[in-house]
Amino acid sequence: MNRTEGLVQRKHVAKENNSDGSRENNDVDDKRNDKNFDDGDSKETRLTLMEEVLLLGLKDKEGYTSFWNDCISSGLRGCILIELGLRGRVELERAGMRRKGLLSRKVIVKSDTPTGDVLLDEALKHMKDTDPPETVQSWIEYLSGETWNPMKLKYQLKNVRERLAKNLVEKGVLTTEKQNFLLFDMTTHPLTDNVVKCRLVKKVQEAALRRSIVDVAHADKRSLALLMLAHSADVLENAFAPLSDEDYELATRRVRALLDLDFEAEAMRPDACEIMWAVFAAFTK
Numbered sequence: 001m002n003r004t005e006g007l008v009q010r011k012h013v014a015k016e017n018n019s020d021g022s023r024e025n026n027d028v029d030d031k032r033n034d035k036n037f038d039d040g041d042s043k044e045t046r047l048t049l050m051e052e053v054l055l056l057g058l059k060d061k062e063g064y065t066s067f068w069n070d071c072i073s074s075g076l077r078g079c080i081l082i083e084l085g086l087r088g089r090v091e092l093e094r095a096g097m098r099r100k101g102l103l104s105r106k107v108i109v110k111s112d113t114p115t116g117d118v119l120l121d122e123a124l125k126h127m128k129d130t131d132p133p134e135t136v137q138s139w140i141e142y143l144s145g146e147t148w149n150p151m152k153l154k155y156q157l158k159n160v161r162e163r164l165a166k167n168l169v170e171k172g173v174l175t176t177e178k179q180n181f182l183l184f185d186m187t188t189h190p191l192t193d194n195v196v197k198c199r200l201v202k203k204v205q206e207a208a209l210r211r212s213i214v215d216v217a218h219a220d221k222r223s224l225a226l227l228m229l230a231h232s233a234d235v236l237e238n239a240f241a242p243l244s245d246e247d248y249e250l251a252t253r254r255v256r257a258l259l260d261l262d263f264e265a266e267a268m269r270p271d272a273c274e275i276m277w278a279v280f281a282a283f284t285k
Helices: 050-055 073-086 118-129 135-142 152-157 159-171 194-209 221-232 236-240 246-260 262-266 274-284
Strands: 088-092 107-109 178-179 183-189
Touching: 050 159, 050 194, 050 221, 073 088, 073 118, 073 135, 073 159, 073 178, 073 221, 073 236, 088 178, 107 118, 118 135, 135 152, 135 274, 152 246, 159 246, 178 246, 194 221, 194 236, 194 246, 221 236, 221 246, 236 246, 262 274
Parallel strands: none
Antiparallel strands: 088 107, 178 183
16 A cells, blocks of 8 residues: 555645745744654643544544544554553564564563553553564554454454543543434534644644654654554544645645655664554554
């Protein structure tokens, strides 16, 4: 599959372009060091990668994700793997003398210290209890329940979207309602704190418009992961849609540049989060 297949396409909505007409003047100031970039979230509204991707996919008023989005389930499982990697709980086995590829290397539990997040800790326990270890691709399938092996169905994380939505309700970002859809009732979670959603959308936009995002050696890992995971979960368009046409084209071009990177080479950089690049490779193979 072509890595850029499924990349968000511009929706034709009326937006005012910036009056100065200068693209470079609208770039986020790269003097702000990526590694020290703080999205300004308070402790109460600091979100995990899973919560951020789900929030991008939720319709603000309706409180549910698009029925046509069949990518968000696996995308959220990728979020879990990368979140565990960034928190130092899991890593890839050594590449060895033959330099095994990212998708051939097994996921190893580095620390089984609880994270305090129920979903992360449940996934971590599955990985710890599995012998022999499995690959990133396998774990995305197992955690999603998308496997033909009945012995692996016990690893499926159930009701992930609903559980993440409840987390966001507890953080005051969403609320809970019941909606009737003719033949059935469905629990929905409309947006209540628009500030948090707007801040998240702005963070995604700024990450894509920041020139240094394609210099991944110095890019903020969480910003990079959020961009790529939002693309994999098919929710990136929701963040890019409000941009002017010029900004939209630039942001899309930079995402394409990230998709065209050599993930194997990037994973070999000092301080690289190898499991993050393995997840990217799994979603773009």
